[in-house]
Amino acid sequence: MSQEPSPSVRPANIAILQSHSLTMLVQHELERMILSGEIAGGEKLNETNIATQLGVSRGPIRESFRALEETGLVRIEKNRGVFVREISVEEGDDIYELRATFDRLAGTKLAATITPVQLANLRSLLQRMTDATEKKELDTYHPLNLRFHDMLVEYAGNPKLLQMYRRLVDELSLFRRQSLAQGDRLPRSTLEHKRILDAIESGDAEATGRMLHEHALASQARMHTIRTAGATALIEKKPVRPRKARR
Amino acid sequence: MSQEPSPSVRPANIAILQSHSLTMLVQHELERMILSGEIAGGEKLNETNIATQLGVSRGPIRESFRALEETGLVRIEKNRGVFVREISVEEGDDIYELRATFDRLAGTKLAATITPVQLANLRSLLQRMTDATEKKELDTYHPLNLRFHDMLVEYAGNPKLLQMYRRLVDELSLFRRQSLAQGDRLPRSTLEHKRILDAIESGDAEATGRMLHEHALASQARMHTIRTAGATALIEKKPVRPRKARR
DNA sequence: CCGTATTTGTCCGTATGTATG
């Protein structure tokens, strides 16, 4: 509950219990800016600038930085500053592997426990995704896709799993940003989604888990093809100048 | 350093004193105190007290609180304070389920990639655990057990997995604290560990994963039996007085 | 229910470290 769900399509937000402190507001705002790409990967976050920009003092900014570092969205270098994290291909692989495992677990659980209402919600979402696919509206499809998988994990009924899953997805979005120009894989993905829902409805936990696992691994594989294909620029962008050795 | 931080409780960290910021030092110290039980579950962390105690100002304390909340060790209530988290049985179940999944993944990977050195390290650790078991030294056994499983995950070669695994283990220790009076399950656990290493050595990824998964689920089951047996006191201890409704 | 004490939330000044010419 501490961090907002990442995707732009937000799950029916439980009423905010209490007005957030400035730190929380700043944290969420920075999350949004990072995930939306408003702040680029590797970019330095200047305390004073952000404080001025958001109209608060530097205290809450600094506090939110610490939280954001734990979520994996930024990296802090002592006495040097805070930087939006960049995910290497190796890290991306690791994260995709975990995501695949989470998806399998969620699918396995869900096939055994899904309710008619949940299934209807998923089918409804799938329909909207199908529409977007036919119209080739990638900008519409992508958030729906995120929401679809988020909903699957949410319905699996393990809040801790959902929390970790969302953190992974957020981190993945850190570098999936520039690799979103596929387009051709859409129909196949939609078909897979339909088969997944069918498996869930049939109650076949084993098959559902396997399919979701494969589905996630396919994304992982896609990352590699896209990577090698074009946008390799960002990979070595890391301005890691070796720090001056400590005297 | 501008102001001399009272010499009081500054441990012998003089060496590291340069590399980590005060916030990090405070964060790790609080982690240690929470995980060791030095600070009890549900207890309130008073900023001023801790600041005085550690000889620093409130700034670093507050920053570390934000980080600790993201790790799941504390819970923050706006304008009320920071509290050491308590894990309900339901949350414990959820976490154990994830831990079992992580263990399976780690085992599957490890069986396919383990090196002779790694295997030797694990066997050496297992030997020490066996010794501790025979001597019925639970206080010796328990840390070794934690290290054994941590090493398994570490050797699996997915840093992100290790990070998440450790976070789960930390959270589990939040409530496994009072349920540590088993004692009889030790021999069986050690036998399981040996069989796990054998499976790893044989390279049977499937079997290794399955065994580690089962091994973790056994811990989960043990939690329930212990829970129902005795220490149910802590469960409903939550001093959740409904907050005054927001005006 | 009101006033006081305590604690948290926020802001800002200063020292120290880092980048740069």
Place this chain on the structure above:
DNA sequence: ACATACATACGGACAAATACG
């Protein structure tokens, strides 16, 4: 290498909210 400019680390003051009598 040195001096200068700038950013961060930390501390402390004040404001706001809560807890207590």
